[in-house]
Amino acid sequence: MGLGFVAPFLSVFALVFVAPIAYSGYLSLYRTRLIGGTTFVGVQNYADVFGDTHFWSALARVALFLLVQVPIMLVLALAVALAVDSGRLYGAGVFRLSIFLPYAVPAVVAVLMWGFLYGPQFGLVAGLNRTYGWSIPNPLGPDLVLASIGNVVTWSYVGYNMLIFFSALRVVPLALYEAAAVDGASPWRVIWHVKLPAIRGSLVIATIFSIIGSFQLFNEPAILRPLAMNAITTDYTPNLYAYFLSFSGQQYNYAATVAIVMGAFTMVIAYLVQLRGMRGMGDR
Structure with a gap:
């Protein structure tokens, strides 16, 4: 009877998740040539990916994006969550809603809006430069486009992560605050020694989600690419690289291999972060 209840979910899960991954794995083991047709090549596609400079430059770019953008976004989200939870913020409900609203804006709309501003x-x-005679650097130029993409992602997801942190803060036992007050702890000590340890699980979850999102970076560079001229290339991110390999280069097998490698790489990094975070919670 239990299997009967979960059968609808398992059917959809197998159809939209397991089957595409299995098919991608199947494609990655073959190669289609103009002469000879589709042939089995085993792990040759994977060897080619690991020797592909385009893939490694794209991976290095998203790794830099992750190392810079994710900490900024999570710190901002945590600061907002702590401010709302403090009870000292005037109009906390309106402030919380205004921070969360950008997440409700569809990703395509958000990127197009920021693309117009950039x-x-x-x-x-352009308007500021013409009106005041300024020389503001082009946000969509080769030197700044990655930071501009990071700004769009941060604007969109600070509210989402803030909600995760705020929800975790709301279930911290009041006894911990009372004990801290009895000990004469200052507000900063309460944050550092009570609130942050209590929501460490949420911090780990938000970090894992952000890591996965960074490695899957696609919408923002794909939509901004026509506006950024030559600053965003077809191999700007691994996902963008796989997309153009498949739909422009007709290299479906190699694109599937890139996707499988990125999926495995993301899974390993996310697992290591989760293991480290949960181990810290166990030590406490």
């Missing part, structure tokens, strides 16, 4: 010929930057 536009050096028609957007806000």
Whole structure:
């Protein structure tokens, strides 16, 4: 009877999750040539990916994005959550809603909106330069486009992570605050020694989600690419690289291999972060 209840979910799960992964794994073991057709090549595609400079440059770019953008986003989200939870913030409900609203904006709309603001010929930057005679650097230029993408992602997901942290803060036992007050702990000590340890699980979860999102970076560079001229190449991120390999280069087998390698890489990194975070919770 239990299997009967979960059968609808298992059917959809197998159809939209397991089957595509299995098919991608199957494709990655073959190669289609103009002469000879589709042939089995085993792990040759994987060897080619690990020797592909385009793939490694794309991976290095998203790794840099992760190391810079994710800490900034999570610190901002944590600061907002702590401010709302403090009970000292005037209009906390409105403030919380205003921070969360960007997450409700569809990703495509958000990127197009920011792309218009960034536009050096028609957007806000161009208007400021023309009106005041300024020389604001092009946000979509080769040197700043990655930071501009990071700004879009941060704007969109600070509210999402803030909600995770705030929800965790709301279930911290009041006895811990009372004990801290009896001991004469300052507000900063309460944050450092009570609140942060109590929500460590949520911090780990938000970090894992952010890591996965960084390695899957696709929407923002794909949508900004026509506006950024040559700053965003077809191999700007691994997912963008796989997309253009498949839909522009007709290299479905190699694109599937790139996707499988990135999935495995993301899974390993997320697992290591989770293991380290949960081990710290166990030590406590």
